Amino acid sequence: MYRLFAKILAGLIATVVLAVGALALVVSYNAACEPPPPAADGASSFTAVMQRCYGDADIITVETVAKPELAESDVLVRVHAASVNPLDKHFLHGTPYLLRLVNGLNAPQSPRMGADFAGVVEAVGSGVTRFEPGDAVFGVANGAFAEYVVRSETGGMALKPANLSFEQAAALPVAAITALQALRDKAQVQPGQHVLINGASGGVGSYAVQLAKAMGATVTAVCSGRNAELVRALGADRVIDYTQQNYTEGDTRYHAIIDMVGNHAISDILGVTEPDGVLVLVGSMKIDPWWGPLARPLHAVVRSPFVSQRLESLLAMTTAEDLRALARYADAGQLTPVIDQRFTLAEVPEAIRYLERGRTRGKVVVSVVP
Structure with missing residues (x-):
């Protein structure tokens, strides 16, 4: 009976492995480019x-x-x-x-x-x-x-x-809404809190610096030395050149860390996050070809029950309401x-x-x- 069960189990495992392998081959295959249809003519x-x-x-x-x-x-x-x-x-x-x-x-x-x-x-x-x-x-x-x-x-x-x-x-739209939802909805930033933006000179990061300042936070920006003056001009109170200093090895603790880069282990980042703080995972330098940006958030989900800090991942959704919110920040001179x-x-x-x-x-x- 045991041998029969073992054979059935082995057969099921083999079937699953073959099915996953077949799906991988199908999904990863790139079809040839189709030729475009005849060009449309006229004023339309x-x-x-x-x-x-x-x-x-x-x-x-x-x-x-x-x-x-x-x-x-x-x-x-x-x-x-x-x-x-x-x-x-x-x-x-x-x-x-x-x-x-x-x-x-x-x-x-x-x-x-x-x-x-x-x-x-x-x-x-x-x-x-x-x-x-x-x-x-x-x-x-x-x-x-x-x-x-x-x-x-x-x-x-x-x-x-x-x-x-x-x-x-x-x-x-996409970049600024991502920054807005990371700070407002996930980190729930309040005036006086200390926020670190990792990847502060990029598309999302440059907006996150400005929006965090508009929300009343003290902002530490992490970027390369060549971009230090740029992020200071955007409102950063402090700039860390990642080529010279590892922010996860510093003494400062942050209420919120918005990570657009993913170049440090989650455990290291939590080491400089306040016990009641929050780490928001927005992006990563290393993108798995299968899971893509979901790999790091999945890691965070597994770790979350064992730490005091909140671990949040973000899939930004574009809404007219948030676009209007961005327009108000821009009209007030707080977002450029x-x-x-x-x-x-x-x-x-x-x-x-x-x-x-x-x-x-x-x-x-x-x-x-x-």
Whole structure:
């Protein structure tokens, strides 16, 4: 009886291993790029950046496509500027592979690229009441690397801050909302608390420094020495050059640590976090091809019951309400985007390559309307 049970168990294990292996082969396979359809002609067409397969920046194309028909609640926006996020390179490569379960197994379901945009409303559906033609707006939409995007009026879009250019406004949505939700919702920062931002000169980090100051915190920024003056200008009270000093070996204790880099063990970071403090995990330098940014948060979940500090991970969600909150910070002069480099639509491959080098100061912007 025992031998029979052992054989059945071994058979089940072998079946699971074979199934997982087969799934791995299927999910990690990159289909060949499909040729684009014939270009759309006439006044109803526009230019858009596309990826018709998974791969590196060489597979990106710029195509002429037809303007979509507007549904009752849709808003058509003439894009003036867009910005590049790490999310764009993940969609380009199709990694982590779990992403493909929702984005398309061997090729993307939607070939359009880009998320952050800012522009002017050109037309609205018959049922739209929140926006009208001529409104300057910013937000997140599928296919932002293009001359036009379509967004539902109830989706992630808001009126552009009056004191920001279109390029600056396009640099806000994904990165600034990530910083806002990390500080406000996860860390629950209060005036007078000491907050450390690891990765303070990057896209999310440059916003986190400013927002933490706006919330009344004392801010320590961790970055390279070449970016020290930048983060001081953003409001950091203290700057640590990570090439010269390991912040986890210091004597200072922090109520909240917002980690965009993941270059230190969680146990080491908790060593400089107040016993009742919080560590918010936003990003990581090392991305597992399967689990991607989920690997480190899963580690935190396992460790959480055994420590006094709160361990929080963040999957930011773009909402119109939070976009309006960012606009209020910008209008009050408390939030100014840092733009590192500007590229054109035709240069989107170069923009993504530049981002992948991992040394950006603030945001990389795509200028659509000069």
